[in-house]
Amino acid sequence: MNYSPAPVSKDRKVLRRIDFGAARTSVTGVLAALAVYVLIAWAGRLYQDFEGLALGLGLMVLVVSAYRLLIVARFDTLYASGPARWRTLFGVGLLAHACVWGAIFGSVTVLHGVGFNFFAVALYNIGVTTGLSGAWMASLRSRQVYIALMFVPAIIALAATDVPQGWLLALLLAIYAGYLYRMFASLHDTFWHALARVRRPTASAPAGLPRSGQDIQLSLVYRLAQELRTPMNSMLGMLALLDETELTDEQKEYHQVAAQSGRLSLSLIDDVLDYSRILTGRIALNPDFFDVREALEQALDAYGHIAESKGVELTAVLKHDLPRRVRGDRERIMQVLNNLLSNAVKFSDQGEIRLDVDFQGDNDGDGLLQLRVTDQGVGMTPEQATSLFDDPFQAPEADNPAARRGGFGLLVCKGLADAMAGRIGVESTPGEGSCFWFELPMQAQPYISERTDLRRVLRDQHLLVVGAASGTAAMLGEEMQALDANSEVIDDYDAVLGVLREGQREGQRQLLYLDTWARREAALNLCRAVAADPALAAVQVILGVSVDERSQPSVQKLVREQGLPVLTRPLHRRALRLLLSQLYGLDDPLATELQFAEFDDRTQRKDYRLLLVENDHASELVLRGMLAKLGYPLKSVSDGEAALALMQRETFDLVLLDCTLPGMDGFAVASAIRERERAEASPQQVALDTLPRVPVIGVSADIMGGAQARCFAAGMDDVLGKPLQLDQLETVLRHWLPATPSQKEKQ
Incomplete structure (x- = not known):
């Protein structure tokens, strides 16, 4: 046998x-x-x-x-x-x-x-x-x-x-x-x-037999999502290139809001797709290590302006000892958080929305990531909260708009939480607001120590926080504790000057954070009073404003006259530490915490030969611009047959291959490349499975669906999802490009 x-x-x-x-x-x-x-x-x-x-x-x-x-x-x-x-x-x-x-x-x-x-x-x-x-x-x-x-x-x-x-x-x-x-x-x-x-691919239905309504709906949803992702890839790709140009601080803030809004639109598309997958049991997870704080801060930047437009303050308290990197499906986790934040903004017209994040367990082992989103919105009765994660469109009161507290977004959250072995729930009181919580078992990467320059400079300094929301004050307290400094919240504006003068007499090194959230004019007047008092010349004042307030003439005039450093809400570690580092003449404290191993420089990058196979002109422009920013040369063709013919004549170090090419699609092209490599290899190389192979990176708008599995089955080495991100593209290129370009090997 x-x-x-x-x-x-x-x-x-x-x-x-x-x-x-x-x-x-x-x-x-x-x-x-x-x-x-x-x-x-x-x-x-x-x-x-x-x-x-x-x-x-x-x-x-x-x-x-x-x-x-x-x-x-x-x-x-x-x-x-x-x-x-x-x-x-x-x-x-x-x-x-x-x-x-x-x-x-x-x-x-x-x-x-x-x-x-x-x-x-x-x-x-x-x-x-x-x-x-x-x-x-x-x-x-x-x-x-x-x-x-x-x-x-x-x-x-x-x-x-x-x-x-x-x-x-x-x-x-x-x-x-x-x-x-x-x-x-x-x-x-x-x-x-x-x-x-x-x-094995699922057999198609015999000719003449109608497909089920659910299959037809799924097919339409996938096609629609892919068509929507293509123009969004161009839009977000161009925004990513714009981010690499010289922009003023104000332009950068506007650019950030536009880029994050585009990502929110993508998340809505993903919700529609995932709701269909949950109904059919087709959820796919892609766990890997990622920077959890950076991901959370991106969500804050995305929803901060949206919440502000409704008169709601978005704040976040991330524990100072939160692990830098955890292992999980970043996109799915952020999808759950984005849904919870969107839901909180939707049902809040005043007050504060606060995100609390903690990690229970060892910071270099297994633990439990805990996220809580608390709002001060309309709240819910216990009966509504109990049935919140049931499908409202299948319930008797489906036609009642009040019953649709979260739409299918919360159903997606529940399905994703179950798929990731986590839990999700809600605590709510009518008229007082709601607290949605999400717990997920995760593995933390071994602790990576931070740079100590900023901690050394701020050690034993005293920060006074005035006029900030509770979440903002708590966030500043966490950060000061992490930097060996201390903080104090003062609610009485009239007492601030007295506290500052007393601290100066005692020789304290003082920082003053004035937030416009509680009383805007009082905060601005207090800034002027501190600047006019010679006894408080050593006090460093930081002004906290919203994105809209940042561009108002009265704020701009005060900032210009007093030379005030400004932080825009919602506050998070990245912005705070960058500003403090600039104030004390230090390098960016986070930019060098995690560096890729440098195996090349700009000169060596020019020696690599990359091939792009892409038929969409806008997507080609995006990739060309990104690769030019990174310093890599590129050749491009628009169809699979041309790519195979070009690879027969020339040698490339890496191929970027769109999956949805006309005629011969990307999967067939990748299979043909691997077959050619197998045919040209020696019998010994085939026996030992050490075939010489050019890295092939798939580019697809449907990586959360079946395209990713098809890419790997066709012989591709990795997959990039549209819209493309510059940092993700660089990470993939650094990982798969050989240490020595093929041109140098031939010399």
Whole structure:
């Protein structure tokens, strides 16, 4: 019977999960190996009877165990450099482990016979070999060789004895080894056939049979979303390029609002798509490490102006010890938060909307990310809150607009929370407002220490906060605590000057944050009073205003005359620390916290050869502009056949490939590129799965749907979603471009 795997394209994401599972499972086997060896060395008297042999075997066990644990610990780094390389290294450790334990099995059989040590090692070898049956489906040959190395030495030792009991045990071990050999082959064959079934496209309905109404709706939704994303890619792409030009501070604020509003429009499109996917169970997650604070601050920038236009103050309190990076699906998490913020703004006409974010657990391990959005809006009765996450359009009161508190946005939130193993709920009181909470188990990346220049400068300084909303004051308190400073909230405007003068007499180093939220004119007058008092010349005043107030003549005049630094609400760490750094003549404190490894400079980037395959002229202009900003040269063609012909004549370091090309689409082009590489490779390269390959990056408007899986199945290395973001494009290029451009390799 032929047990070769079913012919199916390798899904890199699926195989990565399998490989990671094998690595994680191997840790248990390594620890068990150490325990069993200590047991036979001491309780089994191997060390007392054969000291030299015991020490030698023990040293080999330690070396192999250390190697295997190192391979597991460096999984992300090694796997990123090449899955085939990682599997080779892992397979070497696996076979070395089998060699050592096969030698131990044979040695204790020869030296101690069929006794305690024999049965201890036999149980261990049988257990770990049987456990390997489903641990690494990606490599059959390694596991079958593993069986032979683990059992053959003991079988030979038992067969060489003159005792019938030894012959019987040798026969039983040989039968069991043969059983495992066939079982591994059968399970491996089943695995690949199962993977082929999972990846097989759904058969279309026979001609003449109508499709279901739900299928037709989903098809229309996907087509509409893709058509909408294409012009939005051009709009947001051009805004991203505009952000790289010289803009005034005021223009940057307007640009930021426009860009964030465009992203909000995208989130609405995603809501429609995801509601359809939730109904059909097609939600896809893409977890990875991301900067959680940066993501939250982007949401604040997006909704701050919207809330302000309704006369509502948006504030956020992010705990100062919040992990910098966590592992999760960034887009899905932000989709839930955006829905909750949008809902709070929609049902609030006054007061404050406050976002509280905390992380319960270790900042370098597993924990629980907690988000709470509290508003002072109309609130809800307990009955309304209980049914809030049920579909309102399927309820009897579906036609009652008052029953549609959140539309399908909250249904999407509930579905996404369930998909990410999280929880979502609401607490509300009629007339007093609501608090929506969202909890999600997440893994935090090991702590990355911050720069200390700003902390050193601000240590023991005293910040007075006047006129700010409760969330703004709490946010400033968190940041001052993180910077080893302290803060104090003063509600009495008339007492501020007295407190400042008293602090100056005591030699305090003082900062004054004046916010226009509570009493705008009183805050501006207090700014003038502090500036006019010679005794308060050492006090640094910071003015907090809304985006609209920033452009008002009275505010601009005061800022110009007094030279006041200005922060626009909603406040967050990035803006606050950037302003403080400028005040004290420091570099940007956050710009260098996480830097990519520099493997090239602008001169070397010009040596790379990139190919763009894109038929939409606006999208081509966006990508050309972004790559020009990054310093990469580019050639472009508009269809797949032209791309394949050009790649036959010229060498490229990377291909950016649109998935929805006319005629020969991007998936077919990627498959053709991989087939050509396979045909041009040597037999040895094909056997070792080390084919020379040009990185192919798919570009699609439907990465949250089925396009991403199709990209990987076609042989693409990564996927970029439209609208394109400059930082994401640079990250992908840095990851996939070779260290040395192809032009330099030829020289």
